[in-house]
Amino acid sequence: MTADEHLIEHMMNPQNYGKLEDADSVGMGKNPTNGEKVAIYLKVKVEEEPIIEDISFQAIGCSTTIVSGSIVTSEAKGISFSKAENLVSATLGLLENQSPEDAACTEMVALALKASLDTYAKKQEDPTFPMISYHISTDCTPQEEEEN
Numbered sequence: 001m002t003a004d005e006h007l008i009e010h011m012m013n014p015q016n017y018g019k020l021e022d023a024d025s026v027g028m029g030k031n032p033t034n035g036e037k038v039a040i041y042l043k044v045k046v047e048e049e050p051i052i053e054d055i056s057f058q059a060i061g062c063s064t065t066i067v068s069g070s071i072v073t074s075e076a077k078g079i080s081f082s083k084a085e086n087l088v089s090a091t092l093g094l095l096e097n098q099s100p101e102d103a104a105c106t107e108m109v110a111l112a113l114k115a116s117l118d119t120y121a122k123k124q125e126d127p128t129f130p131m132i133s134y135h136i137s138t139d140c141t142p143q144e145e146e147e148n
Contacts, residue, residue: 007067014066016073020056025123027115028133029108036061036105037133038069038112044120050081057112064105072109081117088114100138107136 001009020041030037038061043054055077057069072091076084091110095103111134122129 010067010070010074011063014070016056016070016077017058017066018056019058020054023056025116025120026131027112027117027119028131029110029112029115030133030135031061031104031108031139032135033139036065036108038065038108040069040073040109040112040116042116042120050120052076052079052081052084057109059109061105061108065108068106068109069112072106072113076113081120084113084117088117095138104136104138107138111136 019039020043022043023041024044025042026039027042028037028039036059038057038059041056041058042052045051045053055073057073059065059069072087075087079087088110091106095107095110115132115134119129119132122132
């Protein structure tokens with residue numbers, strides 16, 4: 001399967017979409033500029049370290065957000081929290097060479113995963129700890145639209 005075919009598959013058949021009712025943690029990534037947001041739900045199994053046993057996402061956003069959510073959650077399912085942290089870092093690193101409007105949706109998904117991981121850690125100390133939300137640092141509004 002080519003990279004384009006892979007992207008089209010995630011666009012036409014998003015993986016892991018929906019609310020995970022028995023989630024152990026939820027985190028949110030938000031775009032404060034346009035109100036788009038992504039929630040990532042985690043079901044965690046604890047072995048030597050926490051493992052993402054199941055994962056899902058919901059999004060209020062564009063198709064790029066849905067595709068990014070599908071890809072990131074597919075990559076994160078079944079991995080340890082430390083590997084998930086590496087996935088977040090690698091994903092954000094790949095965005096450094098992209099334009100802000102191209103990077104925004106994927107950054108929002110990566111930050112939602114980070115927020116869910118961080119929320120889980122905080123809930124281990126305080127079960128009443130609320131959900132963490134992180135705001136993206138980029139803006140997905142194309143420059144020519146801002147000038148008009």
